[in-house]
Amino acid sequence: MSKYSELLKDPRWQKKRLEILNRDNFTCQFCHDTENTLHVHHLVYNKLNNPWETPTEDLITLCEECHANEHACRFEALKEITTEFNKFPVSHDQLSIFAFALKHSKIKDKRWLLQVMEYIINDQKLFDFISNHINDCENGEPST
Secondary structure, three states, X not given: OOHHHHHOOOHHHHHHHHHHHHHOOOOOOOOOOOXXXXXXXXOOOOOOOOHHXXXXXXXXXXXXXXXXXXXXXXXXXXXXXXXXXXXOOOOHXXXXXXXXXXXXXXXXXXXXXXXXXXXXHOOHHHHHHHHHHHHXXXXXXXXX
């Protein structure tokens, strides 16, 4: 059994998990399912912290299906983002379009996308530019 799965058995995580399930009324926050198995999903991971040290605003209740879909979408998005950034130097116009696409992606958790971009870009000015575009995209048009 992995170390992480052992951490999820810790009473501190179980207490935190129950707190989040109660906060979310034992309801999937994406599809509003109340009948199927529920998971507490980390919107943002911090490998330096234990699961129970995650701030409550970074945890959300998801049903098993939405949780699996969210992880699948994250994996696909990470592959696509990495592929695109490795293809060519990115111009400001391309970044604007990229930010627009991310804002409208299937992934509902934009904080995770920003975390991935920060990791891939590894340049604070460029990251700030992209995150501002994601936050500023309105009316179906990328900001310029």
